[in-house]
Amino acid sequence: MQKSLPKTSDIRADFTASLVVFLVAVPLCVGVAVASGVPAELGLVTGIVGGLLTGLLPGSSLQVSGPAAGLTVLVYEAVLEFGLSTLGALVLAAGVLQLAMGALRLGRWFRAISVAVVQGMLAGIGLVLIAGQVYALTDARPPGTGLANLGGLPELASDTIWSDQALTALAVGVGSIAVLVLWPRWKRAARVLPAPLAAVALATVTVAVLGLPVARVEVTGLLSAVQPPGGADFGQLAGVGAVGTVLAFALIASAESLFSAAAVDRLHDGPRTDYDKELMAQGAGNAVCGLLGALPMTAVIVRSAANVRAGARTKASRVLHGAWLLLFAAAFPAALDVVPLAALAGVLVHAGGKLIPVRDMVPLWREHRGEAVVLVGTAVAIVVTNMFEGVLIGLLMAVAKSAWETSHAHLEVSGLEDGGSGAGPVRVRALGNATFLRLPRLLDQLEALPPDRDVILDLSGLRHLDRACAAALGNWAERRRPAGLDPIAATATATPAPAPAPASTTTPPFKT
16 A cells, blocks of 8 residues: 655645754754763754654654753763763664664653653753853853852852953853743744744844854864764773763663653644654664764754644654754854854753753642652752762662552551450451561551550451561560460461461451
Protein backbone atom coordinates (compact mmCIF):
# COMPACT_ATOMS: atom_id res chain seq x y z
CA MET A 1 0.00 0.00 0.00
CA GLN A 2 1.47 3.32 -1.08
CA LYS A 3 1.52 6.28 1.27
CA SER A 4 -0.64 9.20 0.23
CA LEU A 5 1.09 12.39 -0.83
CA PRO A 6 1.21 15.17 1.77
CA LYS A 7 -1.56 17.72 1.56
CA THR A 8 -0.82 21.24 0.39
CA SER A 9 -2.15 22.60 3.68
CA ASP A 10 0.22 20.34 5.62
CA ILE A 11 3.21 21.48 3.55
CA ARG A 12 2.33 25.13 4.11
CA ALA A 13 1.81 24.60 7.87
CA ASP A 14 5.07 22.69 8.26
CA PHE A 15 7.02 25.30 6.30
CA THR A 16 5.73 28.12 8.50
CA ALA A 17 6.33 26.14 11.69
CA SER A 18 9.90 25.31 10.63
CA LEU A 19 10.73 29.01 10.33
CA VAL A 20 9.35 29.68 13.81
CA VAL A 21 11.36 26.83 15.33
CA PHE A 22 14.47 28.00 13.46
CA LEU A 23 14.13 31.49 14.93
CA VAL A 24 13.71 30.01 18.42
CA ALA A 25 16.62 27.60 17.96
CA VAL A 26 19.32 30.03 16.79
CA PRO A 27 19.80 31.98 20.05
CA LEU A 28 19.34 28.86 22.18
CA CYS A 29 21.88 26.81 20.18
CA VAL A 30 24.46 29.58 20.37
CA GLY A 31 23.72 30.40 24.01
CA VAL A 32 23.97 26.80 25.20
CA ALA A 33 27.28 26.36 23.35
CA VAL A 34 28.81 29.51 24.84
CA ALA A 35 27.60 28.58 28.34
CA SER A 36 29.07 25.08 27.89
CA GLY A 37 32.51 26.52 27.17
CA VAL A 38 32.68 25.40 23.53
CA PRO A 39 32.66 27.34 20.22
CA ALA A 40 29.28 28.80 19.35
CA GLU A 41 29.20 26.93 16.04
CA LEU A 42 29.06 23.55 17.81
CA GLY A 43 25.65 24.43 19.21
CA LEU A 44 24.44 25.03 15.67
CA VAL A 45 25.97 21.71 14.54
CA THR A 46 23.98 19.85 17.20
CA GLY A 47 20.82 21.68 16.15
CA ILE A 48 21.45 20.77 12.51
CA VAL A 49 21.92 17.08 13.34
CA GLY A 50 18.84 17.19 15.54
CA GLY A 51 16.82 18.46 12.60
CA LEU A 52 18.21 16.70 9.56
CA LEU A 53 18.93 13.30 11.14
CA THR A 54 16.89 12.83 14.32
CA GLY A 55 14.02 14.71 12.71
CA LEU A 56 13.80 12.11 9.94
CA LEU A 57 13.84 9.07 12.22
CA PRO A 58 10.72 7.46 13.70
CA GLY A 59 9.74 7.94 17.32
CA SER A 60 8.03 11.23 18.02
CA SER A 61 6.55 13.15 15.12
CA LEU A 62 6.58 16.74 16.37
CA GLN A 63 9.19 17.18 19.10
CA VAL A 64 12.40 18.96 18.12
CA SER A 65 15.92 18.00 19.21
CA GLY A 66 19.03 20.10 19.75
CA PRO A 67 21.45 21.28 22.46
CA ALA A 68 19.60 21.79 25.73
CA ALA A 69 20.16 23.97 28.76
CA GLY A 70 19.61 20.86 30.87
CA LEU A 71 23.01 19.44 29.88
CA THR A 72 24.95 22.72 29.93
CA VAL A 73 26.40 22.23 33.41
CA LEU A 74 27.46 18.65 32.75
CA VAL A 75 29.08 19.55 29.40
CA TYR A 76 30.94 22.47 31.00
CA GLU A 77 32.32 20.16 33.72
CA ALA A 78 33.28 17.53 31.13
CA VAL A 79 35.16 20.06 28.99
CA LEU A 80 37.01 21.33 32.07
CA GLU A 81 38.00 17.82 33.14
CA PHE A 82 38.70 16.04 29.84
CA GLY A 83 39.18 18.83 27.29
CA LEU A 84 37.18 19.91 24.26
CA SER A 85 38.67 17.26 21.97
CA THR A 86 37.40 14.42 24.21
CA LEU A 87 33.85 15.80 24.33
CA GLY A 88 33.07 14.11 20.99
CA ALA A 89 34.16 10.70 22.28
CA LEU A 90 32.00 11.10 25.38
CA VAL A 91 28.95 12.12 23.34
CA LEU A 92 29.51 9.30 20.82
CA ALA A 93 29.70 6.71 23.63
CA ALA A 94 26.52 8.12 25.17
CA GLY A 95 24.77 7.87 21.80
CA VAL A 96 25.81 4.24 21.36
CA LEU A 97 24.50 3.51 24.87
CA GLN A 98 21.18 5.12 23.97
CA LEU A 99 20.98 3.02 20.82
CA ALA A 100 21.58 -0.12 22.88
CA MET A 101 18.91 0.87 25.42
CA GLY A 102 16.43 1.50 22.62
CA ALA A 103 17.23 -1.82 20.95
CA LEU A 104 16.66 -3.56 24.29
CA ARG A 105 13.28 -1.80 24.55
CA LEU A 106 14.20 0.08 27.71
CA GLY A 107 12.68 3.35 26.55
CA ARG A 108 9.33 2.73 28.23
CA TRP A 109 11.07 2.14 31.56
CA PHE A 110 12.16 5.76 31.70
CA ARG A 111 8.54 6.53 32.47
CA ALA A 112 9.09 4.77 35.80
CA ILE A 113 11.60 7.41 36.95
CA SER A 114 10.22 9.50 39.79
CA VAL A 115 8.85 12.79 38.49
CA ALA A 116 10.17 14.46 41.65
CA VAL A 117 13.72 13.34 40.77
CA VAL A 118 13.39 14.70 37.23
CA GLN A 119 11.96 18.00 38.48
CA GLY A 120 14.69 18.19 41.11
CA MET A 121 17.32 17.45 38.47
CA LEU A 122 16.02 20.26 36.27
CA ALA A 123 15.77 22.61 39.25
CA GLY A 124 19.36 21.84 40.26
CA ILE A 125 20.50 22.41 36.69
CA GLY A 126 18.58 25.68 36.64
CA LEU A 127 20.23 26.88 39.86
CA VAL A 128 23.75 26.01 38.69
CA LEU A 129 23.05 27.48 35.24
CA ILE A 130 21.82 30.75 36.71
CA ALA A 131 24.77 30.94 39.13
CA GLY A 132 27.19 30.56 36.22
CA GLN A 133 25.42 32.86 33.78
CA VAL A 134 25.16 35.70 36.29
CA TYR A 135 28.90 36.12 35.75
CA ALA A 136 28.39 36.20 31.97
CA LEU A 137 25.83 38.96 32.47
CA THR A 138 28.71 41.18 33.57
CA ASP A 139 31.28 39.85 31.06
CA ALA A 140 33.09 38.03 33.89
CA ARG A 141 34.27 34.43 34.04
CA PRO A 142 32.75 32.10 36.67
CA PRO A 143 35.27 30.79 39.23
CA GLY A 144 34.11 27.16 38.92
CA THR A 145 30.90 25.21 39.21
CA GLY A 146 28.10 24.83 41.71
CA LEU A 147 29.05 26.06 45.17
CA ALA A 148 32.09 27.98 43.92
CA ASN A 149 29.91 30.13 41.67
CA LEU A 150 27.38 30.75 44.43
CA GLY A 151 30.13 31.59 46.90
CA GLY A 152 31.68 34.09 44.51
CA LEU A 153 28.49 36.13 43.98
CA PRO A 154 29.23 38.70 46.75
CA GLU A 155 32.64 39.41 45.23
CA LEU A 156 31.06 39.63 41.76
CA ALA A 157 28.55 42.20 43.02
CA SER A 158 31.34 44.28 44.56
CA ASP A 159 33.45 44.18 41.37
CA THR A 160 30.46 45.05 39.17
CA ILE A 161 29.56 48.17 41.15
CA TRP A 162 32.98 49.73 40.49
CA SER A 163 33.23 48.75 36.81
CA ASP A 164 31.48 50.80 34.10
CA GLN A 165 31.95 48.03 31.51
CA ALA A 166 30.47 45.41 33.85
CA LEU A 167 27.49 47.66 34.60
CA THR A 168 26.95 48.22 30.88
CA ALA A 169 26.99 44.48 30.16
CA LEU A 170 24.65 43.90 33.10
CA ALA A 171 22.21 46.45 31.69
CA VAL A 172 22.25 44.63 28.33
CA GLY A 173 21.66 41.26 30.00
CA VAL A 174 18.91 42.46 32.34
CA GLY A 175 17.26 44.23 29.41
CA SER A 176 17.27 40.95 27.48
CA ILE A 177 15.60 39.18 30.39
CA ALA A 178 12.97 41.92 30.55
CA VAL A 179 12.21 41.45 26.84
CA LEU A 180 11.91 37.68 27.35
CA VAL A 181 9.37 38.22 30.13
CA LEU A 182 7.33 40.98 28.46
CA TRP A 183 7.49 40.03 24.77
CA PRO A 184 5.02 37.10 24.93
CA ARG A 185 2.37 39.49 26.31
CA TRP A 186 2.45 41.31 22.97
CA LYS A 187 0.70 38.43 21.26
CA ARG A 188 0.68 39.85 17.73
CA ALA A 189 4.46 40.43 17.77
CA ALA A 190 5.15 37.11 19.54
CA ARG A 191 3.43 35.23 16.71
CA VAL A 192 5.82 36.79 14.20
CA LEU A 193 9.08 36.85 16.20
CA PRO A 194 9.85 34.45 19.10
CA ALA A 195 10.87 36.05 22.39
CA PRO A 196 14.47 34.67 22.51
CA LEU A 197 15.28 36.00 19.05
CA ALA A 198 13.59 39.30 19.79
CA ALA A 199 15.65 39.73 22.98
CA VAL A 200 18.96 38.93 21.27
CA ALA A 201 18.14 41.04 18.19
CA LEU A 202 17.15 44.10 20.24
CA ALA A 203 20.26 43.77 22.42
CA THR A 204 22.50 43.40 19.36
CA VAL A 205 21.02 46.46 17.64
CA THR A 206 21.25 48.54 20.82
CA VAL A 207 24.90 47.62 21.40
CA ALA A 208 25.80 48.31 17.76
CA VAL A 209 23.99 51.67 17.56
CA LEU A 210 25.33 52.99 20.87
CA GLY A 211 28.78 51.44 20.43
CA LEU A 212 28.69 49.88 23.89
CA PRO A 213 31.93 48.24 25.11
CA VAL A 214 30.65 44.72 25.84
CA ALA A 215 32.01 41.30 24.94
CA ARG A 216 30.66 39.59 21.83
CA VAL A 217 30.50 36.03 20.54
CA GLU A 218 33.76 34.77 19.05
CA VAL A 219 33.31 32.94 15.74
CA THR A 220 35.91 30.58 14.25
CA GLY A 221 33.89 29.18 11.32
CA LEU A 222 31.73 26.11 11.04
CA LEU A 223 34.31 23.77 9.47
CA SER A 224 37.14 24.78 11.80
CA ALA A 225 34.91 24.30 14.85
CA VAL A 226 34.10 20.69 13.92
CA GLN A 227 36.84 18.49 15.37
CA PRO A 228 36.18 14.71 15.28
CA PRO A 229 37.68 12.83 18.26
CA GLY A 230 40.94 10.92 17.80
CA GLY A 231 42.37 7.73 19.22
CA ALA A 232 43.76 9.41 22.34
CA ASP A 233 40.31 10.85 23.08
CA PHE A 234 38.69 7.42 22.94
CA GLY A 235 41.45 6.15 25.23
CA GLN A 236 40.21 8.46 27.99
CA LEU A 237 36.88 6.62 28.04
CA ALA A 238 38.50 3.87 30.10
CA GLY A 239 38.66 6.12 33.17
CA VAL A 240 36.05 5.92 35.93
CA GLY A 241 35.25 9.63 35.62
CA ALA A 242 34.67 9.32 31.87
CA VAL A 243 32.39 6.31 32.34
CA GLY A 244 30.34 8.28 34.88
CA THR A 245 30.08 11.21 32.47
CA VAL A 246 28.94 8.94 29.63
CA LEU A 247 26.28 7.38 31.86
CA ALA A 248 25.14 10.82 32.98
CA PHE A 249 24.92 12.07 29.37
CA ALA A 250 22.95 9.01 28.26
CA LEU A 251 20.56 8.74 31.21
CA ILE A 252 19.83 12.44 31.64
CA ALA A 253 19.46 13.10 27.90
CA SER A 254 17.19 10.06 27.56
CA ALA A 255 15.04 10.97 30.54
CA GLU A 256 14.69 14.59 29.44
CA SER A 257 13.85 13.57 25.86
CA LEU A 258 11.23 11.00 26.83
CA PHE A 259 9.61 13.25 29.43
CA SER A 260 9.53 15.96 26.78
CA ALA A 261 7.87 13.50 24.39
CA ALA A 262 5.16 12.77 26.96
CA ALA A 263 4.56 16.50 27.39
CA VAL A 264 4.46 17.15 23.64
CA ASP A 265 2.00 14.28 23.12
CA ARG A 266 -0.43 16.15 25.37
CA LEU A 267 -0.21 19.22 23.11
CA HIS A 268 -1.44 17.63 19.88
CA ASP A 269 -3.81 14.98 18.54
CA GLY A 270 -1.37 13.35 16.12
CA PRO A 271 0.48 10.02 16.42
CA ARG A 272 1.75 9.15 19.89
CA THR A 273 5.45 8.68 20.65
CA ASP A 274 7.05 5.26 20.39
CA TYR A 275 9.48 5.57 23.31
CA ASP A 276 11.91 2.86 22.21
CA LYS A 277 12.17 4.25 18.66
CA GLU A 278 12.54 7.79 20.01
CA LEU A 279 15.35 6.63 22.29
CA MET A 280 17.12 5.10 19.30
CA ALA A 281 16.60 8.29 17.29
CA GLN A 282 18.19 10.33 20.07
CA GLY A 283 21.04 7.82 20.25
CA ALA A 284 21.68 8.04 16.52
CA GLY A 285 21.73 11.83 16.73
CA ASN A 286 24.16 11.84 19.65
CA ALA A 287 26.41 9.30 17.92
CA VAL A 288 26.70 11.60 14.89
CA CYS A 289 27.17 14.67 17.12
CA GLY A 290 29.99 12.79 18.85
CA LEU A 291 31.66 11.98 15.53
CA LEU A 292 31.55 15.71 14.71
CA GLY A 293 32.84 16.74 18.14
CA ALA A 294 29.62 18.66 18.87
CA LEU A 295 27.39 19.04 21.91
CA PRO A 296 25.05 16.27 23.12
CA MET A 297 21.42 16.63 22.13
CA THR A 298 18.08 16.07 23.75
CA ALA A 299 14.52 16.74 22.72
CA VAL A 300 13.88 20.31 23.84
CA ILE A 301 10.45 21.19 25.19
CA VAL A 302 10.79 24.91 24.32
CA ARG A 303 11.38 24.24 20.62
CA SER A 304 8.94 21.33 20.56
CA ALA A 305 6.13 23.39 22.07
CA ALA A 306 6.88 26.22 19.62
CA ASN A 307 6.67 23.70 16.78
CA VAL A 308 3.25 22.43 17.87
CA ARG A 309 1.85 25.90 18.57
CA ALA A 310 3.07 27.14 15.19
CA GLY A 311 0.78 24.56 13.57
CA ALA A 312 3.20 21.81 12.53
CA ARG A 313 1.46 18.74 11.10
CA THR A 314 4.32 16.30 10.32
CA LYS A 315 8.00 15.72 11.01
CA ALA A 316 8.83 17.81 7.93
CA SER A 317 8.78 20.97 10.08
CA ARG A 318 11.64 19.81 12.30
CA VAL A 319 13.67 18.57 9.31
CA LEU A 320 13.25 21.93 7.59
CA HIS A 321 14.31 23.77 10.75
CA GLY A 322 17.59 21.81 10.57
CA ALA A 323 18.01 22.87 6.95
CA TRP A 324 17.53 26.55 7.88
CA LEU A 325 20.14 26.17 10.67
CA LEU A 326 22.60 24.67 8.18
CA LEU A 327 21.97 27.48 5.70
CA PHE A 328 22.45 30.11 8.42
CA ALA A 329 25.65 28.53 9.79
CA ALA A 330 27.14 28.13 6.32
CA ALA A 331 26.09 31.44 4.75
CA PHE A 332 25.96 33.90 7.66
CA PRO A 333 28.49 32.84 10.33
CA ALA A 334 29.70 36.42 10.70
CA ALA A 335 26.24 37.39 11.97
CA LEU A 336 27.20 35.83 15.31
CA ASP A 337 30.17 38.20 15.69
CA VAL A 338 27.91 41.09 16.66
CA VAL A 339 25.86 39.24 19.28
CA PRO A 340 26.68 40.40 22.84
CA LEU A 341 27.46 37.62 25.30
CA ALA A 342 25.40 39.34 27.98
CA ALA A 343 22.27 38.97 25.83
CA LEU A 344 22.84 35.22 25.46
CA ALA A 345 23.48 35.01 29.21
CA GLY A 346 20.13 36.71 29.76
CA VAL A 347 18.43 34.11 27.56
CA LEU A 348 20.00 31.28 29.59
CA VAL A 349 19.24 32.88 32.96
CA HIS A 350 15.61 33.09 31.86
CA ALA A 351 15.73 29.47 30.65
CA GLY A 352 17.32 28.37 33.94
CA GLY A 353 14.61 30.12 35.92
CA LYS A 354 11.92 28.25 34.00
CA LEU A 355 13.55 24.95 35.03
CA ILE A 356 12.83 25.71 38.70
CA PRO A 357 9.20 24.80 39.60
CA VAL A 358 8.66 27.68 42.01
CA ARG A 359 4.88 27.85 41.54
CA ASP A 360 4.45 24.10 42.05
CA MET A 361 6.34 23.90 45.35
CA VAL A 362 3.61 25.13 47.72
CA PRO A 363 0.81 22.85 46.42
CA LEU A 364 3.30 19.96 46.15
CA TRP A 365 4.29 20.46 49.81
CA ARG A 366 0.66 20.46 50.87
CA GLU A 367 -0.39 17.40 48.89
CA HIS A 368 2.76 15.26 48.55
CA ARG A 369 5.29 16.31 51.17
CA GLY A 370 7.60 13.37 50.45
CA GLU A 371 7.78 14.28 46.75
CA ALA A 372 8.67 17.86 47.67
CA VAL A 373 11.50 16.63 49.91
CA VAL A 374 12.88 14.45 47.09
CA LEU A 375 12.67 17.37 44.63
CA VAL A 376 14.50 19.81 46.91
CA GLY A 377 17.01 17.18 48.01
CA THR A 378 17.91 16.32 44.43
CA ALA A 379 18.34 19.97 43.49
CA VAL A 380 20.53 20.72 46.52
CA ALA A 381 22.61 17.58 45.92
CA ILE A 382 23.32 18.66 42.33
CA VAL A 383 24.40 22.12 43.47
CA VAL A 384 26.61 20.76 46.27
CA THR A 385 28.17 17.82 44.38
CA ASN A 386 27.70 17.43 40.63
CA MET A 387 25.08 16.31 38.14
CA PHE A 388 25.69 12.57 38.22
CA GLU A 389 26.05 12.21 41.98
CA GLY A 390 23.13 14.53 42.59
CA VAL A 391 20.79 12.46 40.41
CA LEU A 392 21.93 9.24 42.13
CA ILE A 393 21.21 10.80 45.52
CA GLY A 394 17.78 11.86 44.26
CA LEU A 395 17.00 8.35 43.02
CA LEU A 396 18.05 6.86 46.38
CA MET A 397 15.83 9.36 48.18
CA ALA A 398 12.89 8.44 45.92
CA VAL A 399 13.41 4.71 46.56
CA ALA A 400 13.64 5.31 50.32
CA LYS A 401 10.46 7.42 50.24
CA SER A 402 8.59 4.74 48.30
CA ALA A 403 9.79 2.02 50.68
CA TRP A 404 8.66 4.07 53.67
CA GLU A 405 5.25 4.86 52.19
CA THR A 406 4.53 1.28 51.11
CA SER A 407 5.48 -0.19 54.50
CA HIS A 408 2.31 0.97 56.25
CA ALA A 409 1.54 -1.16 59.27
CA HIS A 410 -0.65 -0.47 62.31
CA LEU A 411 -2.17 -2.30 65.24
CA GLU A 412 -5.84 -2.57 66.14
CA VAL A 413 -6.19 -3.13 69.88
CA SER A 414 -9.38 -4.36 71.59
CA GLY A 415 -10.06 -5.49 75.13
CA LEU A 416 -8.86 -2.40 76.94
CA GLU A 417 -12.31 -0.87 77.10
CA ASP A 418 -12.79 -2.21 80.63
CA GLY A 419 -10.21 0.21 81.95
CA GLY A 420 -7.65 -2.47 82.72
CA SER A 421 -9.79 -4.57 85.07
CA GLY A 422 -8.25 -7.76 83.68
CA ALA A 423 -11.43 -9.33 82.30
CA GLY A 424 -10.21 -11.36 79.31
CA PRO A 425 -7.15 -11.05 77.08
CA VAL A 426 -6.18 -8.01 75.07
CA ARG A 427 -6.53 -8.72 71.37
CA VAL A 428 -4.08 -7.05 68.97
CA ARG A 429 -4.50 -7.37 65.19
CA ALA A 430 -1.64 -6.26 62.92
CA LEU A 431 -2.57 -4.85 59.51
CA GLY A 432 -0.58 -3.70 56.46
CA ASN A 433 3.06 -4.36 55.51
CA ALA A 434 5.29 -5.05 58.51
CA THR A 435 8.88 -4.23 57.53
CA PHE A 436 11.93 -3.16 59.50
CA LEU A 437 11.12 0.47 58.65
CA ARG A 438 7.98 0.31 60.83
CA LEU A 439 9.42 -2.01 63.49
CA PRO A 440 10.32 0.63 66.13
CA ARG A 441 6.78 2.03 66.17
CA LEU A 442 5.16 -1.43 66.29
CA LEU A 443 7.34 -2.49 69.22
CA ASP A 444 6.65 0.76 71.07
CA GLN A 445 2.90 0.11 70.77
CA LEU A 446 3.27 -3.48 71.94
CA GLU A 447 5.50 -2.56 74.88
CA ALA A 448 2.89 -0.03 76.00
CA LEU A 449 0.28 -2.77 76.56
CA PRO A 450 -0.51 -3.65 80.22
CA PRO A 451 2.15 -6.08 81.51
CA ASP A 452 -0.37 -7.98 83.68
CA ARG A 453 -2.79 -8.91 80.91
CA ASP A 454 -2.80 -11.78 78.45
CA VAL A 455 -2.27 -10.58 74.88
CA ILE A 456 -3.31 -12.32 71.68
CA LEU A 457 -1.38 -10.99 68.68
CA ASP A 458 -3.10 -11.81 65.37
CA LEU A 459 -0.91 -11.51 62.25
CA SER A 460 -3.52 -12.67 59.73
CA GLY A 461 -4.16 -9.12 58.56
CA LEU A 462 -0.57 -8.57 57.37
CA ARG A 463 0.05 -8.55 53.62
CA HIS A 464 3.80 -8.81 54.18
CA LEU A 465 6.00 -9.68 57.16
CA ASP A 466 9.76 -9.51 56.71
CA ARG A 467 12.28 -11.51 58.72
CA ALA A 468 13.28 -8.60 60.96
CA CYS A 469 9.69 -8.01 62.06
CA ALA A 470 8.93 -11.72 62.41
CA ALA A 471 11.95 -12.26 64.66
CA ALA A 472 11.26 -9.15 66.75
CA LEU A 473 7.60 -10.05 67.27
CA GLY A 474 8.61 -13.58 68.22
CA ASN A 475 11.09 -12.25 70.76
CA TRP A 476 8.47 -9.90 72.15
CA ALA A 477 6.03 -12.80 72.58
CA GLU A 478 8.71 -14.90 74.28
CA ARG A 479 9.42 -12.15 76.80
CA ARG A 480 5.71 -11.76 77.59
CA ARG A 481 5.14 -15.49 78.12
CA PRO A 482 5.24 -16.36 81.87
CA ALA A 483 8.02 -18.71 82.96
CA GLY A 484 7.05 -22.39 82.73
CA LEU A 485 3.79 -21.75 80.90
CA ASP A 486 3.46 -23.85 77.77
CA PRO A 487 2.17 -22.21 74.61
CA ILE A 488 -1.56 -22.50 74.02
CA ALA A 489 -0.88 -24.19 70.68
CA ALA A 490 2.23 -25.42 68.94
CA THR A 491 1.60 -22.94 66.09
CA ALA A 492 1.99 -20.07 68.52
CA THR A 493 5.61 -20.83 69.35
CA ALA A 494 7.60 -17.62 69.06
CA THR A 495 10.91 -19.14 67.99
CA PRO A 496 11.21 -19.38 65.11
CA ALA A 497 8.72 -16.64 64.26
CA PRO A 498 5.93 -17.52 61.84
CA ALA A 499 6.53 -16.67 58.20
CA PRO A 500 4.16 -14.29 56.41
CA ALA A 501 1.14 -16.02 54.94
CA PRO A 502 -0.79 -15.34 51.74
CA ALA A 503 -3.85 -13.18 52.09
CA SER A 504 -6.11 -16.20 51.51
CA THR A 505 -4.86 -18.02 54.65
CA THR A 506 -5.09 -17.23 58.33
CA THR A 507 -1.87 -16.76 60.27
CA PRO A 508 -2.14 -18.24 63.78
CA PRO A 509 -1.88 -15.64 66.53
CA PHE A 510 0.80 -15.25 69.14
CA LYS A 511 -0.71 -15.61 72.60
CA THR A 512 1.10 -14.52 75.74
